[in-house]
Amino acid sequence: MTMKKLLLLLKPSVVSPQPSHAHPLVLHFLNNRHKVHHESINFCQEILRKKSVEWKAVLGNNLTEPINNVDLVVAIGGDGTLLLASHLMDDKIPVLGVNSDPTRIDEVEKFSGEFDAARSTGHLCAATVENFEQVLDGILENRITPSKLTRIKISVNALHLPTYALNDVLVANPCPASISRFSFRITKENQPFSPLVNGRSSGLRVSTAAGSTAAMHSAGGFPMPILSGDLQYMVREPISPVAVSNSMHGLIKQDETLNTRWACRKGVIYIDGSHINYAIKDGDLIQISPKAPCLKVFLPDHLIRLEKM
Helix, strand or coil, rough: CCCCCEEEEECCCCCCCCCCCCCCHHHHHHHHHHHHHHHHHHHHHHHCCCCCEEEEEEEECCCCCCCCCCCCEEEHHHHHHHHHHHHCCCCCCCEEEEEECCCCCCHHHHHCCCCCCCCCCCCCCEEEECCHHHHHHHHHCCCCEEEEEEEEEEEEEEEEECCCCCEEEECCCCCCCEEEEEEEEEEEECECCCCCCEEECCCCEEEECCCCHHHHCCCCCCCCCCCCCCCEEECCCCCCCCHHHHEEEEECCEEEEEEEEECEEEEEEEECCEEEEEECCCCCEEEEECCCCCEEEEECCCHHHHHHH
């Protein structure tokens, strides 16, 4: 495929006014992050000006319509910017993530006693300014091909939500201190495939393979092979975990669906964090499956190598 039209999706970087008592080192760190991010954008744009491609740059918060009529999306920022792009893309256009402000290990160690000096993780980003031109040339010359990442399809009362989750879905009470009441079971070909579980907890999380190294792993889940077509689910902080412990955590296979009946007055479905969410109510049926269109992503070499091991 010939790449002729590119869209640069840029992470907005705004330096907010800091309180007068803010630590000088923290202020310097935040200002430096802003500077490095913009230098990375300028660097990538200079590289693109040398290529035989048509491109335009758009700030992430200015893009609300589905992305169409381009051959490649270049998301400059970090995993959050790539996530934003994924919510506006189908399975036809590939995306390249560029980590504009990678974490510096020496910096984290130096300031560990003062503050958290972590920058951008960029887990799914295949490029930084160090290798952007090399990776871009590989894509333009068809020497590098995108991988297909599983996304999550969600429906409420048989109506499909317009956003597919690339990382995870959390179904929970809008108040984090309140109990979530729900029942769930896995179905296959519209038939029950697991026992019905009635639970009270702080919510239900479902992750993709790409998202299994984030909140799911922190909660006690396990990292999955990045190209796995399965989903992983976990009941968060169950109140009575002993009786149904085997059902609190497991996999949803590619041909299966997790059916959840919400049993609280209020609830929220959070998609890939808190910014995209949908309200639910008592009696709603939420269906979660890996049957969404995949997302084509140019992955970092180390993730590809892990997949082949």
